[in-house]
Amino acid sequence: MLKQILPIDASRYQNHAIHGADRCWAETNCYVDVMVELLHGLELEPIAALPFTLCIDFEGDQWTFFKFPHQDLFTLFGIEIQELNPWLSFATHVEEQVSLGRPVLVEVDSYFLPDTAGTAYQTEHVKTTIAVNAVDIENARLGYFHGQGYYELDGENCRELLQLDGIPNPRVLPPYIEYLKLRPQLIETDRRPLPQKSVEVLRRNLALTPSDNPFTRFKERFEADLDWLMAESIETFHKYSFATLRQYGACFELVETYLRWLERHGETGLNGAVEAFGSLSTTAKAFQFQLARAMARKRALDTSTINTMGEHWEQGMQTLRQKYA
Template sequence: MKHKILNLSPDSYQANFIHTQERDWAETNCYVDIWIELLHALKKDPRAALSYTLAIDFEGDQWTFFKFPLNDLKDLYGLDVQELAVWRPVVDHVEEQVALGRPVLVELDSFFLPDTVGMAYQLAHVKSTVAVTAIDKQEKRLGYFHGQSYYELSGDDFDKVFHLDRDYDDAILPPYVEIVKIRKGYEPSDSKMLEIVKQQLIGQLNWLPLQNPFTEYQKRLQADLDWLMSEDMQMFHDYSFATLRQLGACYELSTHFIDWLIENGETSLDGIRAEFKSISELAKVYQFQLARAMSRKKQLDLSTIEKMAEHWDKAMSGLKAKYLQ
């Protein structure tokens, strides 16, 4: 391609092990998944930046849509993420920024992303964030991270994803776009990296929910059950994505964060890791139970939420005892 930041090919790209090992949750959310792969491709370990997964909360009708805090990425990896003002065609912004060596995170329509074949490609208009690292506007080719790997699109998909196949339409709002400015030579030592991570961890522990979030979630789910049992399975997918999948995938990432701490010399964390893993596993099983209950229009046992609450209490108590003394 004319402009590329990394020398990658979809055929040979090897995804980060978070996305290749046996997992409870194959995907997290589009923003987190592309950052895992972008960091991996930049030769940086994404697990070091996962302390933010500890402080998610139940937000009334959904769990926190968790994301990497941008300041954490700057402190750990020297990556300065800035919002881009879109004042000309999006494709022109993407081309210029990639030519400057800056990955571009841009919202695109999955209807034109061939890596979503069988899910959204040519089937449904779904907004999703990708990280573009290669582009050739003349040849109509785009290289991007999405989901769990690196992909390319070309031809008609290129035209349609950037709305080049139609005249300007002010009803099509510009997407949210971020650029990633890479600070060359920014490589903290292992000891400095651990120090930064521990400070970020302490910051997250100081912002834990004041009450066990599973208690509030159980109340809301109890209130929603009669309504849910009258809905179709599409509502199950929407409801589950905002609740069980978010919390389950997030706390599974918490186990990877604990693994990084252990690998970097932190001790007495195995039990805490097991608590987060239990939440992830229970959420996955409970998602199936919710689907079965909605399909059969039967009531759902809420005791599993109470078990998750117990695991949360034990994990957070252990972390606070170790790092907030």
């Protein structure tokens, strides 16, 4: 029997504008992308919950793998996210939680997800996060949010993904699983408009932003990495870029998106920050291509572009701190 939370048809699903064709960065990271579409499917506005993107920092060997903070989702939407203890089979837990009306976030192997065709499907074992909305264990069917949309899975791929055949290898740890408890009644007494509540979340997140310019630290590490990067393969480039350039580039495009949303809802004085973070994001995209070409041709790379991105960061943060801090 099919257990389903939202009555969604994958063939008719329209993804959120954050995953529109006009974006500079088509994807962000697996957790943010799936949450954007899950919130969208729940008829909630994910853009309102984007203030956390301002907190991204250079962490020494990578930029922050940014994720929606649980506190922000609860403040804005009454969504409570809890970790699930997988003491039974993976599939049993998914079916149980979905039957209770709780979407399930679970780490799975992209090797069995046809929506990753051209990247990982049937070619590479890559961890990713999906949000399960519908499941039919008996007939091996699954409806799930992933990446930029909503998809349906059946047959052998579904059986492999849910580990329905036999006992899993005891050396393979169970996946990390979370479930969403949708409790809007807990915030119904707060009658403020969503943009006003979002500004409250923005003020809270501004206090968590880096105290110094992270691009200064990133440039020092990047220049130290260049010698070995130039001798590496294109596969290493993709891994390095995902942990650094792509991570902050996509993140600051979301900052721009959030600030434009605030402007549409009456916030003023944000134009300088909108332009600064937008320029930072597009510069990161261009710099990523420059790095790829430099590695392919074994040629020197001008790193002064990182200074420019740092200047954009300073300008944008100064505008927001003066207005909201």
